[in-house]
Amino acid sequence: MANHYLAELQQDISGKLHRLLPTREADVEKPPRQATKPDLPLTARLPPRGHIEDDWRARPTAQRPWPVVLIHGTGDTNGVWQQLALDLREDGWAVFVPEFGNRCTAGVEESAEQVGAYIGAVLTVTGAEQVVLVGHSQGGVLARYWMRLLDGAPKVRHLVSLGVPHNGTTMGGMLSSITTTKMGESMMTSIIQSWFGPSGFQLITGHPLLDELNAGGPLEPGVGYTNIATRNDTIIQPTETSFLDSEDPDADITNILLQDLEPTALVLHIELPGDARIRQLVREALDAIPV
Numbered sequence: 001m002a003n004h005y006l007a008e009l010q011q012d013i014s015g016k017l018h019r020l021l022p023t024r025e026a027d028v029e030k031p032p033r034q035a036t037k038p039d040l041p042l043t044a045r046l047p048p049r050g051h052i053e054d055d056w057r058a059r060p061t062a063q064r065p066w067p068v069v070l071i072h073g074t075g076d077t078n079g080v081w082q083q084l085a086l087d088l089r090e091d092g093w094a095v096f097v098p099e100f101g102n103r104c105t106a107g108v109e110e111s112a113e114q115v116g117a118y119i120g121a122v123l124t125v126t127g128a129e130q131v132v133l134v135g136h137s138q139g140g141v142l143a144r145y146w147m148r149l150l151d152g153a154p155k156v157r158h159l160v161s162l163g164v165p166h167n168g169t170t171m172g173g174m175l176s177s178i179t180t181t182k183m184g185e186s187m188m189t190s191i192i193q194s195w196f197g198p199s200g201f202q203l204i205t206g207h208p209l210l211d212e213l214n215a216g217g218p219l220e221p222g223v224g225y226t227n228i229a230t231r232n233d234t235i236i237q238p239t240e241t242s243f244l245d246s247e248d249p250d251a252d253i254t255n256i257l258l259q260d261l262e263p264t265a266l267v268l269h270i271e272l273p274g275d276a277r278i279r280q281l282v283r284e285a286l287d288a289i290p291v
Helices: 002-020 078-090 108-126 138-149 171-178 182-199 208-214 276-287
Strands: 068-071 131-136 156-162 224-229 253-257
Touching: 068 078, 068 108, 068 138, 078 131, 078 276, 108 131, 108 138, 131 138, 138 156, 138 208, 156 276, 224 276
Parallel strands: 068 131, 131 156, 156 224, 224 253
Antiparallel strands: none
C-alpha cells in the first residue's frame, strides 16, 4: 500500500516538474485535461485509520464535568482516536470525535468554523458550559484558531496538543533547500497543495495565520495547556515548535517531550494519537485538571 502512494507521489512530482520546465511548442498546444470533479489532496485519499462513532447519549458527571472533543489532523479521520476515545470513555469522560474539512485539508479558517459548530452542538446536547479539547497536528491549530479568532476561548477549560505546530513547521527542513529559486518555490507550492490541500502552507513557519495566533502571546485567559511532542517527529520541526511559553509565571502550561520520560521511545508524528504511552499522558493530563 505504501509503495502505491509513493509511486503516485513520484508521478505527481514528475508531472509538476514537466509543466514547470521549458517544453516543446507541440506540448504547449495540447488542450488541458478536463477534470470531472475537484481532486482531493493525496492525504485525503489515503485509507482511513481505525473507526469510532459518537455516542450522543453521553453526559458529563460531577467528577468529569467537561465533554472531551478529539480533533484529528491533516488527512486523517476521527478513526485515529479509536483507542484513546475508548480509554477516555472507560475513565468516565463523555467523548466526541468530529470529522470536518475534507479530512482536515480545507483551509484552517473553514475547518475551524466546522469544528466550532460541532463543539457548539456538543455543548447544547450535553448541557455543559465548557469542553476539553485534544488536538493532533493541525487539529491543535484549529482549536487555537477557534478559541482566539472565533471567540471560542470562554468555552474551553483545557487544550491538550499532540505534535501541534504552534509556531509553524519547516517540514523537517525540506523546504529550505528547494525554495531557493523561483522554480523550486513554485514546485514546492504545487506539491504541498497536492498533498495537504489549502491548509498546507498555513502551517509553515512564518505564515501570517500563525503570526496572528501568537500575536501578544499564544495563551487564552482561563485556558490550561498541555503540549506533548516526540523527538522522532519529522513532520513538525523543530521539536520545540510544539511547545508553548509565557512570561506569566502563573500560566497553566505543561510541555512534555516523550523522550524526557522514556529516552528509548520511538514514536513518529502519525503515531501520536494511538501510541499507548502518549494515550497515558493524555489521560493523566485530563485527570490533573482541577474540578
